[in-house]
Amino acid sequence: xxxxxxxxxxxxxxxxQLCLLIxxxxxxxxxxxxxxxxxxxxxxxxxxLRQVIAEGSVHYYFGNYKVPIGIEFYVDTxxxxxxxxxxxxxxxxxxxxxxxxxxxxxxxxxxxxTMISLLITGMLGMTATGDVFNLYVFLEITSLSAYCLxxxxxxxxxxxxxxxxxxxxxxxxxxxxxxxxxYGITGTLNMSDMAAILSKWGNEGAMLIAMCFLIAAFxxxxxxxxxxxxxxxxxxxxxxxxxxxxxxxxxKIPAYGLFRYMYCIYGTDYKYFRVFxxxxxxxxxxxxxxxxxxxxxQTDIRKMLAYSSVAQMGYIILGFAIGxxxxxxxxxxxxxxxxxxKGGLFFxxxxxxxxxxxxxxxxxxxxxxxxxxxxxLLVVASLSMIGIPPTVGFFSKWYLxxxxxxxxxxxxxxxxxxxxxxxxxxxxKLIEKVFIQQKSAKTEALPAAEGPEVPxxxxxxxxxxxxxxxxxxxxxxxxxxxxxxxIKGVAL
Amino acid sequence: MMxxxxxFLAYKGIYFLTFLLLALGLSGIIVxxxxxxxxxxxxxxxxxxxxxxxxxxxxxxxxIPVAVEGLSAAxxxxxxxPHGLMLTAIVVSLGTTGVGLALLLRIKEKYGSIEEDKIxxxxxxx
Numbered sequence: 001x002x003x004x005x006x007x008x009x010x011x012x013x014x015x016x017q018l019c020l021l022i023x024x025x026x027x028x029x030x031x032x033x034x035x036x037x038x039x040x041x042x043x044x045x046x047x048x049l050r051q052v053i054a055e056g057s058v059h060y061y062f063g064n065y066k067v068p069i070g071i072e073f074y075v076d077t078x079x080x081x082x083x084x085x086x087x088x089x090x091x092x093x094x095x096x097x098x099x100x101x102x103x104x105x106x107x108x109x110x111x112x113x114t115m116i117s118l119l120i121t122g123m124l125g126m127t128a129t130g131d132v133f134n135l136y137v138f139l140e141i142t143s144l145s146a147y148c149l150x151x152x153x154x155x156x157x158x159x160x161x162x163x164x165x166x167x168x169x170x171x172x173x174x175x176x177x178x179x180x181x182x183y184g185i186t187g188t189l190n191m192s193d194m195a196a197i198l199s200k201w202g203n204e205g206a207m208l209i210a211m212c213f214l215i216a217a218f219x220x221x222x223x224x225x226x227x228x229x230x231x232x233x234x235x236x237x238x239x240x241x242x243x244x245x246x247x248x249x250x251x252k253i254p255a256y257g258l259f260r261y262m263y264c265i266y267g268t269d270y271k272y273f274r275v276f277x278x279x280x281x282x283x284x285x286x287x288x289x290x291x292x293x294x295x296x297x298q299t300d301i302r303k304m305l306a307y308s309s310v311a312q313m314g315y316i317i318l319g320f321a322i323g324x325x326x327x328x329x330x331x332x333x334x335x336x337x338x339x340x341x342k343g344g345l346f347f348x349x350x351x352x353x354x355x356x357x358x359x360x361x362x363x364x365x366x367x368x369x370x371x372x373x374x375x376x377l378l379v380v381a382s383l384s385m386i387g388i389p390p391t392v393g394f395f396s397k398w399y400l401x402x403x404x405x406x407x408x409x410x411x412x413x414x415x416x417x418x419x420x421x422x423x424x425x426x427x428x429k430l431i432e433k434v435f436i437q438q439k440s441a442k443t444e445a446l447p448a449a450e451g452p453e454v455p456x457x458x459x460x461x462x463x464x465x466x467x468x469x470x471x472x473x474x475x476x477x478x479x480x481x482x483x484x485x486x487i488k489g490v491a492l
Numbered sequence: 493m494m495x496x497x498x499x500f501l502a503y504k505g506i507y508f509l510t511f512l513l514l515a516l517g518l519s520g521i522i523v524x525x526x527x528x529x530x531x532x533x534x535x536x537x538x539x540x541x542x543x544x545x546x547x548x549x550x551x552x553x554x555x556i557p558v559a560v561e562g563l564s565a566a567x568x569x570x571x572x573x574p575h576g577l578m579l580t581a582i583v584v585s586l587g588t589t590g591v592g593l594a595l596l597l598r599i600k601e602k603y604g605s606i607e608e609d610k611i612x613x614x615x616x617x618x
Contacts, residue, residue, distance in 0.1 A: 133577055140584045147591050155602045159611055162595045166521055169534050169588050176541045176581065177514075183574075184548050 004048045005060040005073040008083060009124045011037045011044075012090075016117035023110025030110045034117045035094040041124070042087035049080040053482060059130070067130075068193040074130030077486040078332060081479070082127045082256055085336055089249050089343050090120040092461040096347060097241030112152055116242050118145040123253045132179050132265075133189045135257060139175065139221070142253070143168045146246060150238045157237035164230040171220035171227075178213035181206055182265075195265045204271045211276060214261055215283075221254035224317060225287035228310045232294075235306035240350055243302075244461075247309055248343030252335045255316050259328075262320060281321035285415045287314030292422035296429075301349050301359050304426060305342065308385065311419060312338050318412060319400050325487050327403025329480045330396050332487075336479065337384065337392030337472055344381045344465030348374045351454045351462060361430065365437040373459065375434050377466045382427035384469050387420045392472040399480070506547050513540035527599065527606040531592045538585040542578045549574035 015037030023030030052058055057076035061067065075083070093116060122142030129135050147168070151161035183189060185206055186197040198207065216227065223231035235247045262276065291311030298304040312334070319331020351374045352367065353359050368375040384391035397416060404412040454462070472479065517537025524530050549571040555563065557572035600606055603614045 133580070137580060137584070140587070144587055144591055147595070151595055151598065156615060158595055158598045158602060159615060162527065162592065162599060165588065165592050165595065166530055166534055170518065170521065170537065172584075173514075173537055173541050177544065180541070180545050180548060189573075189577075 001047075001051070003060070004044055004051070005058060005075050005128055006062070008041045008044050008048065008087070009073075009121060009128060011041045012117045012124065013121040016114045016121060019114040019117060020107070020110045023106050023113070027106045027109045030113050031094060031097065034113050035091065037117070038087055038091045038094060038120060041120075042084070042091055045080065045083040045087050048075060049077070049084055052077050052080045053485065057486070068188045068190040071134055072130040072190065073128045074191065075128055077482050078259075079127045079256065081332070081336070081482065082252070083124060085339055086120060086123050086127065086249055086253075089245055089339055090116070092343070092347075092464060093242060093245040095457045096244065096350070096461045108152075112149070112239060112241065115145045115148045115152075116245060119149065119242070119245065119250070123249060126253050127256060130191050131189055132182070132191060132194065136172065136175060136179060139254075139257075140172055142250065143172065143221075146234075146250060149242045149246065150234050152239040153237040156233070157239070160230075160233040160237045164234045167220060167227075167230040171217045174213045174220075175217035178210045178217060181210040181213070185210075191260065191265055195267060198265065199267055199269065202270070207266065207270065208272050208275075211261070211266065211272075215258070215276070215279070218254040218258040218261075219283065222251045222258075222313050222317075223310055224283050224313055225290050225310065226283070228287070228291075231310065232303055232306040235309065236300065236302040240353065243350065244343040244346040247306065247346055248339045251309060251313055252316070252339060255313065255320075255335065258317075259320055259331075263328075268323070277321050277323055280317055281409075281412065284314040284317040284321055285412070287311060287317070288415060288419040289422070292419050292426070296422065296426045298426075299361055301361055301364075301430070302346075304361070304430075305345050305349070308423070308426070309342060311423070312342065312385070314419070315397070315400065315416075318416070319403065322400065322403045322407060322409065322412065324403045324406050325484065326399055326406065328487050329483045330399025330403055332483050333392065333399060333472075333476060333479060334396035337396050337469065340465050340468040340472065341381045341384050341393065344377050344462070344469065345385075347458070347461045347465055348378045348381070351458055354454060354458065361433050362437075364430075364433040365439045366435070368434055371454070373462055373466075374454065377462050378434060379431060380466055380469050382431055384473070385427055386424045390473045391469050392476060393469075395473055395476040507544070510540050510543045510547065513537075513543065516540075525608045527596055527608065527611075531589065531596065534592070535585065535589060538581070538588075542581055542585075545574040545578050545581070 012034070015034045019030040019034050022033050048058070052075055057074065060073040062071045064070070094113070097113070097116070119142060122138045122145060125138035126135055126142060129138060147161045147165045150164060151158045182194060185203050186194050188194050188197060220227040235243065238246050266273065288311045291307050291309070291314060295304045295307035295311065298307060315334050316331045316338070319327045319334065349359060352364070352371065355371060356363070356367065380391060384393035387393045387397045389395070397420065401413050401416055404410070404416070514537055517533045517540060520533030520536065521530050524533060551567070551570055554568060554570035557569045563569070596606055599611065603611050605611060
């Protein structure tokens, strides 16, 4: 039990190393290994969450070297919840990938599974770590496996991956400079130690410069408005099976990293804290409007969803920019909700592509007859994106709006409503295509996908996402209570 | 006047050089049309950060952090931690470069060129 935090990260890592080897036996064997490991991580992360709620935050010291000399994993309720989220979406993604393996080439399938497993490892590590340099290493593990997964998505995927590699490396380098400046001031790499030293002997000017680098770095990794250039083509052309994981979860983890830096290391007492809030507020508002407007113009559903991700990251950062506990809760609730919404939409898109071989919006005429469950998920996730109760999207936006009203920043509420209306335009366009538009000539089921709606492996993720969006909305008070435990302690 | 500038450059000049290197790398990534050159510029940028960290660990009159007889004060040794961190960063940059080169090979295979203009032209056909 004492080793839970590290086992959660270690299990997918070990499975990733074994996966390629076991795939030599049978092309599906590697997948089951990794699926078992991620499911194990999921069980352990739920146990860890229960433990954290009951007994408070957990420190895990590697090799029993006490901080600041050793490296620690630090888990409180916020990142325990994120660990559960990553494992859950990761396990669903593994269930979902099989029908996409068009080839039975053992090396290729094994490599794809290895990369997804490494991606999960990296994200889990970034979430659990309490050490700023450790975070860099896990960030690079995440990015490198993401480059590989994106490049597996065909000819355009390779170029998208190369562009992401250049931009992502610039971001990682900027992060390293930020860490270097902070290390120069404090001489420590441990987050809580750094926070204690900065609050006593912080050099405000240097901290300001470091934060600029960190915002640029995390902003690039999460695809916030001025830094989002790599994101739409990367999400669109990523390997089909891993797309829900990449688009649903990968962007959220840097946002969480930014939260750690702003509220845990710098703290709200920092002299220029208000400046950061205003800068992040401006970036998030631009993101929300720009992402929604660009999404309206897309004809490919994958591109539309990718641009909508830019807008949705804006909501999460808006919560950090408002900075009251309620708004932070809204931001984290949106993080969880959006992982299921966007993950779910990509699950549904993949299922449609599996059945009909198309991702163009104009070919979606009346597919609800052939795929009732998938279209149900499309509708629920779309309504949640717009923010209609009782889905989770409504409640997270509600908390954000209440938080903004609490600090008197009514401009944020206006933008929130405007962006939701823009969301309504393009998601109702999707719903109209699915239910009302005439059946197009191209929408014939592929010969390979005869029979039931979609295979059972694909059905489970679709149903789970459907339920998660509704249940997270209905029982949002419980999640908010759990989040409040940590946020009250961390910020304000 | 000159002595102040000299002292300032002797003390901080190296940081200007590393940031110049960083800016060179960054501008190279933006300006170059050839993907191979972009990758090289990315490496230059990473090296700049490695220099930056090594400067942080440096101090006057310090020796390498290996125990020498008769030297026991912390002031006698340079800080080994930035060097340790940069070993990791070098490994990461090696990995990134490796993946980048592998991607370039595949791009050359699929598109027949690694010039940006030609790739954009070909990309529209897929």
